[in-house]
Amino acid sequence: MLKFIKSYLNANEPSVKLFEGERKLVITGLFGVILSLGIASFIYFQGHLILPEGNMKDVFSFNAAIGIYILSIAAILPLARFGDRKRKVIRWLFISATLYSYAIETVQNFRGINPRFSSAGTNIDMVAGMLFGIVSLVLVALAIVLTIHFLRMKSPHERPLLLLGVRYAFTSVTVASIAGIWMILLQDRLTGDAGNIIVLHGIGFHALQTLILLAWFLEKTQAKWHYKKILLHSGSIAWILMILFIGIQTALGRSVFELTIIPILGSCLLFVWLGTVIMAVVLVIKQSRNDYSSPIDQPSFTE
Known part of the structure; x- marks a missing residue:
């Protein structure tokens, strides 16, 4: 069967294939999934809590979630009909923001520090957390850009059902971004x-x-x-x-x-x-x- x-x-x-031309985004997304599997192994042998604030379960879920998200973006980006330059800018903004997010989420929790809302970290940790917030807003802004773009796309489109699904999906993503x-x-x-x-x-x-x-x-x-x-x-x-x-x-x-x-x-x-x-x-x-x-x-x- x-x-x-x-x-x-x-x-x-x-003619328009999913993931076409997005090898770097695919690798970035897969890295998050693989990283989350490594964290799962760590939790199994060492437990999930690292004092005073670290929680490796959060690292596992975050890296897996953002990795899957980036893989999804890599799949649908070829459907957007962006010019080469604009597509490259969007691609590298996603990659840069994602890699920083992997790093700050993983490293800070391994140090026992909450990467977002720490009450036990140093001033440097607070700055890193603020930057994490800015990076999160960059990802939100990119999602909004894609949402507006897909909603404004006009027919004919080579894959109309898929385009309709993407439009609905980004409506849900907008709520998630809020x-x-x-x-x-x-x-x-x-x-x-x-x-x-x-x-x-x-x-x-x-x-x-x-x-x-x-x-x-x-x-x-x-x-x-x-x-x-x-x-x-x-x-x-x-x-x-x-x-x-x-x-x-x-x-x-x-x-x-x-x-x-x-x-x-x-x-x-x-x-x-x-x-x-x-x-x-x-x-x-x-x-x-x-x-x-x-x-x-x-x-x-x-x-």
């Missing part, structure tokens, strides 16, 4: 009695995988164009609404994991998104088994 699926997905290869600024202003990730902004921040950024993956599967099927758009819109809107519910619950200072109406509604929306992904995967598998030979229905995206 896997052989059939692989042969089909490689067929009718679009959550990041919220943490910077608050100088903490906790709010109210049990609210944790980092949950909103992290899940919001994962739209760059969840929604783009849905669009990618759908563009590989020969289902009717209208049906594919309905599935993509349904799954993406469900995801965005889930993010908004998480944001409301967090703003109320309450945990998103408690069994109350807002988290329950958010969970239902998550299952709606998951259902659309499962349907898209089933379509791909069914199509590979039947060995369809007709070209993929892929009209240009229009508003």
Whole structure:
């Protein structure tokens, strides 16, 4: 079955390929993932706490998250149609900001210092933490630039379903970026009695995988164009609404994991998104088994 699926997905290869020309970004993202695996080994043998403030679990989750984020950016950047110069500037801003983030998060926690909001560090540590905040704002600014650019792109586009998925994904990323600024202003990730902004921040950024993956599967099927758009819109809107519910619950200072109406509604929306992904995967598998030979229905995206 896997052989059939692989042969089909490689067929009718679009002219604009994911990750094309972004080897340096891919390496930067993979470095974060590999670094997080090394941190996981350290935690297994040495534990996660390093006095007075270090927490290696934070290092593991941060490096893994930003590594996956950069891999996602590397995947979609070829779709943006940037000129060579602008694309190079954006690429190196991402790489520079990411490498500093890896370094400050890892080194400071190994020293037992909170890299963002330290109360035990020296003046140099405070300056490094302030610079970390500035670098975080650079990453937020880059996300906003990409969001505006993708929303303003006009048809025709070689991969309209994927472009639509990217637009939805960056809507979620915008909410996640606002959550990041919220943490910077608050100088903490906790709010109210049990609210944790980092949950909103992290899940919001994962739209760059969840929604783009849905669009990618759908563009590989020969289902009717209208049906594919309905599935993509349904799954993406469900995801965005889930993010908004998480944001409301967090703003109320309450945990998103408690069994109350807002988290329950958010969970239902998550299952709606998951259902659309499962349907898209089933379509791909069914199509590979039947060995369809007709070209993929892929009209240009229009508003």
